[in-house]
Amino acid sequence: xxxxxxxxxxxxxxxxxxxxxxxxxxxxxxxxxxxxxxxxxxxxxxxxxxxxxxxxxxxxxxxxxxxxxxxxxxxxxxxxxxxxxxxxxxxxxxxxxxxxxxxxxxxxxxxxxxx
Amino acid sequence: xxxxxxxxxxxxxxxxxxxxxxxxxxxxxxxxxxxxxxxxxxxxxxxxxxxxxxxxxxxxxxxxxxxxxxxxxxxxxxxxxxxxxxxxxxxxxxxxxxxxxxxxxxxxxxxxxx
Numbered sequence: 001x002x003x004x005x006x007x008x009x010x011x012x013x014x015x016x017x018x019x020x021x022x023x024x025x026x027x028x029x030x031x032x033x034x035x036x037x038x039x040x041x042x043x044x045x046x047x048x049x050x051x052x053x054x055x056x057x058x059x060x061x062x063x064x065x066x067x068x069x070x071x072x073x074x075x076x077x078x079x080x081x082x083x084x085x086x087x088x089x090x091x092x093x094x095x096x097x098x099x100x101x102x103x104x105x106x107x108x109x110x111x112x113x114x115x
Numbered sequence: 116x117x118x119x120x121x122x123x124x125x126x127x128x129x130x131x132x133x134x135x136x137x138x139x140x141x142x143x144x145x146x147x148x149x150x151x152x153x154x155x156x157x158x159x160x161x162x163x164x165x166x167x168x169x170x171x172x173x174x175x176x177x178x179x180x181x182x183x184x185x186x187x188x189x190x191x192x193x194x195x196x197x198x199x200x201x202x203x204x205x206x207x208x209x210x211x212x213x214x215x216x217x218x219x220x221x222x223x224x225x226x227x228x229x
Binding site for chain 1 (some may be wrong): 118147151156158159160161164166205209217219220221223
C-alpha cells in the first residue's frame with residue numbers, strides 16, 4: 001500500500017506571513033488535492049492537480065498558491081496568513097481524477113495556527 | 116444546486132447498539148455517493164461507495180449504506196457498534212463525474228459509550 005505524508009504536522013505562523021505546506025504520495029497517483037477543513041464547515045477544495053505542472057482552482061483558492069513540480073509532490077502556499085486563523089489542511093490523491101467513483105486517499109493533515 | 120445534508124451533527128450510542136447516520140443529497144441526476152470516516156488526528160478513509168446497481172452497499176468494518184433515489188438519501192448503518200467506531204463520518208456526493216467537484220457534508224460526530 002501507499003502513503004501520503006504531509007509536512008509539517010503543526011504550523012504556527014504570524015499574521016501576514018507566507019507559509020508553505022508540503023505533501024508527498026507514493027501511490028503513483030495522477031491527481032492530488034488540497035482541502036481545508038474548518039470546524040463546522042466540512043471540507044472545501046482549495047486546489048487540485050491532474051498531472052505534473054497542472055493546477056486547477058477549487059472553490060477556496062483565493063489567498064493560496066499551489067505547485068506540482070513532480071508527480072509525487074504537491075505543495076500549498078498560504079500567501080498571507082490571517083490573524084487568529086485556525087484550520088487543518090488535508091492533502092489527498094486519486095488514481096486519475098476524472099472518474100466519479102474514485103477513492104480519495106488522504107494524509108493526516110497539517111494543523112495551522114496563526115498568532 | 117447540488118448539496119449534501121447530514122442532519123445530525125453529533126450522535127451518541129452505546130456499545131453494541133445499532134447505528135444509523137443520515138445523509139440526504141440534492142442532485143437531479145444519478146449521483147456517485149461515498150461515506151468517509153475520520154478518526155482523531157487522521158485524514159479521511161473510505162468506508163464505502165455507491166454508483167450503480169444494488170442499492171445496499173457493503174463497506175469495511177461491518178458498515179453498509181442504502182441508496183434511495185426516491186428519498187434522495189444514502190444512510191449509513193451498522194448492526195452493532197464498537198467503541199473504536201467513535202469518529203467523524205462524512206457523506207460525500209460526486210455529481211458530475213469530476214473528482215475535483217466532490218461535495219462534502221458537514222460530518223456527523225459519532226460517540227460510542229462503553
